[in-house]
Amino acid sequence: MFRFESPQYLWLLWLVVVLVAVRYYSLWRRQKKIMRIGDKDLVRQLMPDASTMRRRVKFWLTMAAVAVLVVVIARPQMGSKISNEKRNGIETIICLDISNSMLAQDVAPSRLDKSKMLVENLVDNFTNDKIGLVVFAGDAFVQLPITSDYVSAKMFLHGISPALISTQGTDIARALSVASSSFTQQQGVGKAIILITDGEDHEGGALEAAKEARKKGINVFILGIGSTKGSPIPVGGGEYIRDNTGNIVMSALNEDMCRDIARAGSGTYIHVDNTNDAQEKLNDELSKLQKGETESVIYSEYAEQFQSFCIVLLVLLIVEACIMEKKNPLFKHFRLFKK
Missing domain, CATH: 3.40.50.410 (von Willebrand factor, type A domain)
Known part of the structure; x- marks a missing residue:
């Protein structure tokens, strides 16, 4: 049986929604500023090393890391011992x-x-x-x-x-x-x-x-x-x-x-x-x-599962840090990001 020891902290997942809203608002403001400078395609040509897709991937990796961090704080646990208890009752x-x-x-x-x-x-x-x-x-x-x-x-x-x-x-x-x-x-x-x-x-x-x-x-x-x-x-x-x-x-x-x-x-x-x-x-x-004999399934012990989520969190942060917002000259022949 899976459970959270501190489920009240899951409300912090709304922070991801707020950050996404702030992100899209910032992009909207950025587009307006670019249009003041000149034509959007022309401005993009002036920044050949800039990559919109890289920024997007870095942002969503960060949001995923925040969500996993909230799950870690809520202390996920798994029932590790099941016992069938017999009791006399109604x-x-x-x-x-x-x-x-x-x-x-x-x-x-x-x-x-x-x-x-x-x-x-x-x-x-x-x-x-x-x-x-x-x-x-x-x-x-x-x-x-x-x-x-x-x-x-x-x-x-x-x-x-x-x-x-x-x-x-x-x-x-x-x-x-x-x-x-x-x-x-x-x-x-x-x-x-x-x-x-x-x-x-x-x-x-x-x-x-x-x-x-x-x-x-x-x-x-x-x-x-x-x-x-x-x-x-x-x-x-x-x-x-x-x-x-x-x-x-x-x-x-x-x-x-x-x-x-x-x-x-x-x-x-x-x-x-x-x-x-x-x-x-x-x-x-x-x-x-x-009063008769009744049988109940009881989860008597719970094992912490936050370690697995911490590994996922660490991987997400490492990948996010390795991705640069502009094209890396060392990997210019590899086109993982088209934009």
């Missing part, structure tokens, strides 16, 4: 509602942010378990395939927002269907779908999808977040989403539907509020699931 797929209604703030700081904190705390409690992440609104897709890499799980979690899905709405059935097909094929392992939503199902079919999951041996837990009284949905600048008549839209938690889905999926409904009760109840429910 498999869990988180289905996170990212529809606009999850921006409501009846749960602090918002329904979506509270959900993220809940999932992050859940991951912190995992040891030998696997976790996957599905996000949904009017559609659903796998944000993180099932894995035991908890660091990646948290990284993907932080980048979630309603902007990830352009189709708004709440299609719980689609989310459950995508999650059900995202588990591994290992037998004897407890499998759970944890669906976090405010319970506004706009598409229908959620009960049937939960029953299908139960037939596959998957327990469906529903975490309903928000107030049953309803809350406005902020859009920024102190404004809220309004309907066609100009009235503020109130998003309310549909607990009855959440309970029905959990019951159909042989799971439990848990209400999420501003306390930590939901977290404790969820941990208790997951601890009851059967």
Whole structure:
């Protein structure tokens, strides 16, 4: 497995783009100055030893050297030792509602942010378990395939927002269907779908999808977040989403539907509020699931690969230094550069 130890330095590659832009701007200025002196072809005849192609090759060699130097700074590494670790745990797929209604703030700081904190705390409690992440609104897709890499799980979690899905709405059935097909094929392992939503199902079919999951041996837990009284949905600048008549839209938690889905999926409904009760109840429910042997591929050692890139960098610099901007009299019989 290839990786960069310090990938943040790869942003320095934009320096190459800037230098290229400066280069072409300088060439444009140079052409304008030459045209002031006289005819372009005549000026070229006055400088018979000058070579446009040589300058061009030297410049691109320099840019390649800068790019390779940035890669060296980012510390490329290659996984040198692979081990298959066997652990006893469960498999869990988180289905996170990212529809606009999850921006409501009846749960602090918002329904979506509270959900993220809940999932992050859940991951912190995992040891030998696997976790996957599905996000949904009017559609659903796998944000993180099932894995035991908890660091990646948290990284993907932080980048979630309603902007990830352009189709708004709440299609719980689609989310459950995508999650059900995202588990591994290992037998004897407890499998759970944890669906976090405010319970506004706009598409229908959620009960049937939960029953299908139960037939596959998957327990469906529903975490309903928000107030049953309803809350406005902020859009920024102190404004809220309004309907066609100009009235503020109130998003309310549909607990009855959440309970029905959990019951159909042989799971439990848990209400999420501003306390930590939901977290404790969820941990208790997951601890009851059967733990089975899961297998994970782990890259336990990484070898530095910057040495190879340093050799390439050195070769580029040597070649660039050996190429003169004007024709070399020692090699006048060799026509590597036509211009």
